[in-house]
Amino acid sequence: MNWNWDVIVEYFPRLIDGVWVTLELIFLSGLFGLMLAVPLALMRASQSRWLRLLPFGYIFFFRGTPLLVQIFLIYYGASQFDAVRESVLWPILREPYWCAIIAFTLNTAAYSAELIRGAIQAIPKGELEAADAFGMSRWLKIRRIVLPRAFGIVLPAYGNELILMLKSSSLASTITLLDITGAARTIIARTYTPLEIFATAGVLYLTIAAIMIGCFRLLEMRLNRHQHYKMPTELSAVDPRLSD
Template sequence: MNWDWNVIIEYFPRLIDGVWLTLELVFFSGLLGLLLAVPLALMRASHNPWLRALPFGYIFFFRGTPLLVQIFLIYYGASQFEVIRESVLWPILREPYWCAIIAFTLNTAAYSAELIRGAIQAIPKGELEAADAFGMSRVLKIRRIVLPRAFGIVLPAYGNELILMLKSSSLASTITLLDITGAARTIIARTYTPLEIFAAAGVLYLLIAAVMIGSFRLLEKRLNRHQHYKMPAELAAVDPRMVD
C-alpha cells in the first residue's frame, strides 16, 4: 500500500476550513441547546403532571428519531409548505447552515434536558430544605442552589453529549455543508484517495475531542472543587473524624 503524503499536505488547508465550520456548528448548537434544555429540565422535574407533558413529548420525539431524519425534515420538509416559504422564516430555513444549527440545537436540547433533569433530582434534599429554611423564593432557590449544583453534577455527562454532537456534526455534509467530513468527501471526489483524506479528517476530530475533554475536566475541577477540599492537618489532629 502506497501512502500519499503529498495529497494530505496539499489539501490540508481545506480540511482546516472545515474545522472552523464544524466548531461553529458544535458551539452554537451546544450553546442554544443548553439554553433550551434548562427550562425543559425544570419542567420535567416539576411535580405538576401537566407541566411535564410537553417537554416529555418533545424529548421523546427527538431522542427517538435519528438525527439525520431530523435534519432532512427541517431542510427538505420546511420547503414543502407554502406558508413557510412566504413567511419571514424562509430566509433562514432555506439556508443549509441554519437548518443544521436548528436540527443540532433541537436534538442536543432533548438529550441535555434529560441529563439536567437527572442532575436536579440528584441534588440532596437537605440542601433544598436549607434553602426553604432561609426563606428563599422558588426563583432564588433555582438560581442559587438548584442550577449551580445541577451543573456541577451534570458536567461530565454533558461533556460526553458535546463529544457526541461533535461526531454527529459530520451529518451536516449531507445537506451540502463543507464541514470536516464534507470537505473530505469533496477532496476525495477529486483525488480518489479516501484512506489518506479520511485518516487526516479522523485525526482532526480526535484533536478537537481531546481539547474538549481536557477543557471539561478543568471546568469540572473548578465547579466541584469543594469535593476535593482537604481538611487542614491541625483540625484532623483534633478530631480525625473530620477528615471523612
C-alpha cells in the first residue's frame, strides 16, 4: 500500500479551516454551557424540593438522549413549525452552525450541572459554617466560597467533559457543518483517500486534546495551589515529619 502524502499536503489547509470551526464550537458551547450549568447546579443543590425538580427534568432529558438526536431535533425539528419559521429566531435556527452550538450548549450544560452540583455538595461543611459565622449573606457566600471551591474541585472532571465534547463535535458534520470531520468527509469524496485523510484528522484531534489537557493541568495547579503548599523549612527542621 502506498501512502499518498501529496493529498495530505494539498488538502491540509482545508482541514485546518475545519480545526477553527471545531474550536469555535467547543469554545462557544463550553462558555454558554457553563453559564447555564452554574444556576442549574445551584438549583439542584438547593434544599427546596420544588426548586430541584425543574433542573432534574432538564438534566434527565439531555443526559438520557443521544446528542445526535438532539442536534436533529433542533436543526430539522424546529423548521417543522410555522411559528418558528415566522419568528425572529428563524435566522439563527436555519443555520447549521448555530443549531450545532445550541445543541452542544444544552447538552454540555446538563452534564456540567451535575458535575458542579457534586462539587458543591463535596465542599466541607466547616467552610460554609465559617462563612455563616462571619455573617456572609447567601449570595456573598456563593460568590466568595461556594463557587470558587466548587470550580477547584470540579476542574479535572470538567476538563474531561470538554474533551468528550471535542470528540462529539464530529457529529456537527451530520448537518453539513465543515468542522474537522466534515472537511475530511468532503475531501475524501473528491480524492477517495479515506485512510490518509481520516488519519490526519485523527492527529489533529489528538493535538487539540493534548493542548486542552495541558491547559487544564496548569489551571488546576493554579486554582488548587493551596493543596501543594509545602511547610516552611524552619518547621521541617524542627520535626522532619512536617515536610512529608
